[in-house]
Amino acid sequence: MPELPELNPVIHGKLRLALLSLLVSVEEAEFTWLRAKTGSTDGNLGAQLLKLEEAGYVTVEKRFVQRKPQTLYRISEAGRTALSEYVQALKQLLGGAM
């Protein structure tokens, strides 16, 4: 019997999973846009984005636009691969459960 895959714990958190899924569909996204889409608080969102950044799944760029600070997030190649592997693992697990 084939061994069932383990789910990546960095991505498995609901908010982190939502963030990676949002970022995979856009070129780059601002912190405020991610906050609006997920309905999360600043503190929680910042903490989860930091975890994704530390895992190498997102990259961050800070800049000023019309003297206002702007933080932009992009999904990295490692992030894309991890999300794709996570979806495959989920499907495999669900296939085994059904």
Add this chain to the structure above:
Amino acid sequence: MNARTEEQELKDRLSLIETMIAEGRRTTESWGWTFVLWGVAYYVAILWAALGHSYLAWPVTMIAACMATGVVVSLKTRNQPSTKMGHAIGSIWAAVGISMFLLFLSLGISGRMDQHIMMAGVSSMLGIANAASSMILKWRMQFACALVWWALTVFACFGKGNALTVAFLAAIFFCQIVFGTYSMIRESRRRRQKGSQAAIHA
């Protein structure tokens, strides 16, 4: 946690991924207003040219429409992320817009512009942009607009006088005003459908 709860949990994760990807892609779907704005701009330019100020009508109206589009786009897309699809479609329209501007400005200055060349040029380029956008978006309604513009391109080479003007005005009405209004209604319906979003907490 029992097996059924665990299975439901996994299904929820898959559904969350799908919802968030769709949510991210939804950000580029608000362009119907540009069709209406440019349709109105073409009518203003035609009317102004018909009233006897033809040398100023088209360049002034088109530059004003460009500026209005730029201002509204920058306001609407502020804090919004750009998507690859949005970038691709925007690039097509920008390239077509620059081509039209250079072509008609040069034809106007050189004195080689006439009704046939102008209508054939405008309609063929609008046909290209609509067709390319519709192929990316897989949107038949927009492809129908491309077909109308291409038909006008052919007609502009053979048609004469008032019939040509009427055909051009009708194409603007259907492919800009009607199509733009239809797109706006469609976008508004979609926004209402997906209006409520669930708060997600880790």
